[in-house]
Amino acid sequence: MGVGxxxxxLNAWYGTTQSLWDINLHIPANHATALIGPSGCGKSTFVxxxxxxxxxxxxxxxxxxxRMGEIDIYKxxxxxEIRRRIGMVFQRPNPFPTMSIYDNVASGLKLNGFRKxxxxxxxxxxxxxxxxxxxxxxxxxxxxxGASLSGGQQQxxxxxxxxxxxxxxxxxxxxxSALDPVSTAKIEDLIFKLxxxxxxxxxxxxxxxxxxxxxxxxxxxxxxxxxFAPTTKIFTNPSDKRTEDYITGRFG
Amino acid sequence: MNEPKLIPMPQTVVxxxxxxxxxxxxxxxxxxxxxAPSVIRQFLNQKSSGRVPDGLFGGLMLICALSxxxxxxxxxxxxxxxSRLSLxxxxxxxxxxxxxxxxxxxxxxxxxxxxxxxxxxxxxAMSVPLALLVAIFVLEICPQFLRGPISFLTELLAAIPSVVxxxxxxxxxxxxxxxxxxxxxxxxxGWTGFFAEPNFGVSIFTASVILAIMIFPVISSIxxxxxxxxxxxxxxxxxxxxxxxxxxxxxxxxxxxxxGIVGSVILGLGRALGETMxxxxxxxxxxxxxxxLFAPGYTLASVIANEFTEATGDLYLxxxxxxGLALFLVTIVVNAIARLLVWAVTRGNAARAH
Ligand SMILES: Nc1ncnc2c1ncn2[C@@H]1O[C@H](COP(=O)(O)OP(=O)(O)O)[C@@H](O)[C@H]1O
Ligand SMILES: [Mg+2]
Numbered sequence: 001m002g003v004g005x006x007x008x009x010l011n012a013w014y015g016t017t018q019s020l021w022d023i024n025l026h027i028p029a030n031h032a033t034a035l036i037g038p039s040g041c042g043k044s045t046f047v048x049x050x051x052x053x054x055x056x057x058x059x060x061x062x063x064x065x066x067r068m069g070e071i072d073i074y075k076x077x078x079x080x081e082i083r084r085r086i087g088m089v090f091q092r093p094n095p096f097p098t099m100s101i102y103d104n105v106a107s108g109l110k111l112n113g114f115r116k117x118x119x120x121x122x123x124x125x126x127x128x129x130x131x132x133x134x135x136x137x138x139x140x141x142x143x144x145x146g147a148s149l150s151g152g153q154q155q156x157x158x159x160x161x162x163x164x165x166x167x168x169x170x171x172x173x174x175x176x177s178a179l180d181p182v183s184t185a186k187i188e189d190l191i192f193k194l195x196x197x198x199x200x201x202x203x204x205x206x207x208x209x210x211x212x213x214x215x216x217x218x219x220x221x222x223x224x225x226x227x228f229a230p231t232t233k234i235f236t237n238p239s240d241k242r243t244e245d246y247i248t249g250r251f252g
Numbered sequence: 253m254n255e256p257k258l259i260p261m262p263q264t265v266v267x268x269x270x271x272x273x274x275x276x277x278x279x280x281x282x283x284x285x286x287x288a289p290s291v292i293r294q295f296l297n298q299k300s301s302g303r304v305p306d307g308l309f310g311g312l313m314l315i316c317a318l319s320x321x322x323x324x325x326x327x328x329x330x331x332x333x334x335s336r337l338s339l340x341x342x343x344x345x346x347x348x349x350x351x352x353x354x355x356x357x358x359x360x361x362x363x364x365x366x367x368x369x370x371x372x373x374x375x376x377a378m379s380v381p382l383a384l385l386v387a388i389f390v391l392e393i394c395p396q397f398l399r400g401p402i403s404f405l406t407e408l409l410a411a412i413p414s415v416v417x418x419x420x421x422x423x424x425x426x427x428x429x430x431x432x433x434x435x436x437x438x439x440x441x442g443w444t445g446f447f448a449e450p451n452f453g454v455s456i457f458t459a460s461v462i463l464a465i466m467i468f469p470v471i472s473s474i475x476x477x478x479x480x481x482x483x484x485x486x487x488x489x490x491x492x493x494x495x496x497x498x499x500x501x502x503x504x505x506x507x508x509x510x511x512g513i514v515g516s517v518i519l520g521l522g523r524a525l526g527e528t529m530x531x532x533x534x535x536x537x538x539x540x541x542x543x544x545l546f547a548p549g550y551t552l553a554s555v556i557a558n559e560f561t562e563a564t565g566d567l568y569l570x571x572x573x574x575x576g577l578a579l580f581l582v583t584i585v586v587n588a589i590a591r592l593l594v595w596a597v598t599r600g601n602a603a604r605a606h
Contacts, residue, residue: 056487094486108494162493
């Protein structure tokens with residue numbers, strides 16, 4: 001079951017350039033939340049602050065409070081503990097090319113020392129089913145490598161890999177932007193299905209996609225959160241002029 | 253909303269033909285002249301098809317590639333031709349014989365093969381962990397300002413002539429191994445039988461240490477270069493799963509570059525097998541096959557270097573050349589085994605990276 005995320009006064013920098021300015025928002029548990037905005041506006045930086053991937057970049061820095069459920073992720077836990085609880089799917093699929101499909105899905109568990117074979121088998125199957133990939137790969141789970149799949153399959157494999165550790169939050173940074181329409185539709189269905197069990201944050205520059213999968217949508221512009229509201233409101237009756245301009249295609 | 257505009261490519265200046273100069277009836281309308289090919293199009297259109305240079309270049313490369321076969325074959329041919337006396341006299345027993353007695357004309361290569369293989373494998377075993385740790389340290393952990401100096405020193409180590417290593421071995425390493433390292437190893441690992449008295453300092457073990465230092469730069473810098481090209485997205489994949497830094501290094505950096513790392517180890521092994529000068533100066537030069545690594549030994553390369561100038565008699569000379577042939581074969585066999593091992597390990601689990 002997912003937990004909600006509360007962000008207060010979040011600022012982020014790369015070197016001396018500030019990329020996020022005073023972000024405040026609440027991401028409700030067990031819902032999908034979409035983040036939209038023109039490219040370079042800080043969406044990726046924002047989601048990477050949520051699981052402390054931002055700080056893996058040596059020049060990057062973040063300030064502010066991010067609470068996941070009860071815990072302050074920057075104060076009460078190590079990055080490793082946080083990332084174990086928050087799964088992430090990147091823009092470009094990045095399965096481990098030297099591992100089999102099975103090992104890719106099991107990698108998060110094996111990494112943490114989980115060795116019970118029977119449970120692993122079960123988890124791998126369930127994750128692949130949840131990621132809508134099981135039927136396509138079940139015959140060569142251990143024969144084929146993660147890199148031998150198509151782009152769309154690789155992305156679903158990465159989703160399965162993230163799901164296998166049973167995260168409470170799932171961050172997806174433009175998960176479908178490198179994919180064809182069929183794979184994109186599959187991934188959208190997936191998000192729709194998963195959001196009752198996980199808190200999902202999805203970055204997208206495809207506004208139809210946000211409208212289809214997310215209850216709430218946030219609009220970023222030049223490092224600031226311009227508007228955060230229920231998706232239907234953002235798309236039918238935005239309260240900020242800049243949001244309206246963006247979704248009606250007047251800039252961006 | 254403004255319409256997108258296509259900015260036209262720069263045009264070659266076409267002077268409009270004077271109307272009176274044009275034969276009547278065929279006058280070109282003005283628009284056609286404007287559609288004259290752009291500078292870029294004209295430039296590209298006049299380029300040749302590329303078939304001739306590609307063919308030439310291809311041929312040149314083929315010749316270079318074939319020359320490798322020719323060189324190898326020539327080496328084998330000369331080795332076999334010049335060792336035919338000893339080949340006839342001893343046959344296959346040359347490779348299994350344990351006696352090396354120039355006085356009575358009895359030659360067997362096994363002690364030298366033993367010395368070469370054991371000292372090289374031991375050197376690789378000592379060098380690989382150290383070299384990989386240094387490579388990982390430089391890439392993943394080391395503060396920026398130390399990176400340059402460490403890499404530079406590593407490469408410098410590769411540039412030191414082997415006779416200098418030999419001198420250093422004789423004056424520094426031999427006493428240390430005799431007086432400091434030896435007693436400790438005997439005390440704690442003596443029960444294995446690999447470390448026992450007498451220990452004079454000149455030994456297979458000392459040669460291995462020298463070799464380990466000599467092959468360290470090759471293994472370390474090549475494996476560093478392969479690890480460097482592991483894409484950042486692979487590191488992020490591991491980190492996002494909750495991997496610690498070490499786990500990330502293990503499952504995304506080392507795993508993705510393991511074929512290249514093995515390649516670097518094989519290169520290092522090749523250098524160790526053939527190294528002559530430094531080994532000759534510290535190995536003791538005694539054709540024995542002892543389990544005790546503190547006992548002196550002899551390598552194929554060392555015996556050639558030591559005895560070639562004083563080889564009296566055709567059979568003696570021919571036996572030394574056959575030692576060269578043996579070294580050639582050992583190198584090939586060891587490399588083949590190493591590659592087989594890699595193949596066996598990576599075959600099972602969908603190995604190849606892209
Ligand atoms: N690794 C980085 N180093 C320096 N600046 C970066 C880096 N990544 C992103 N930025 C800067 O941060 C800003 C936000 O980028 P990003 O979060 O990637 O935007 P988005 O995901 O919305 O396209 C941009 O101005 C970008 O130039
Ligand atoms: Mg982005």
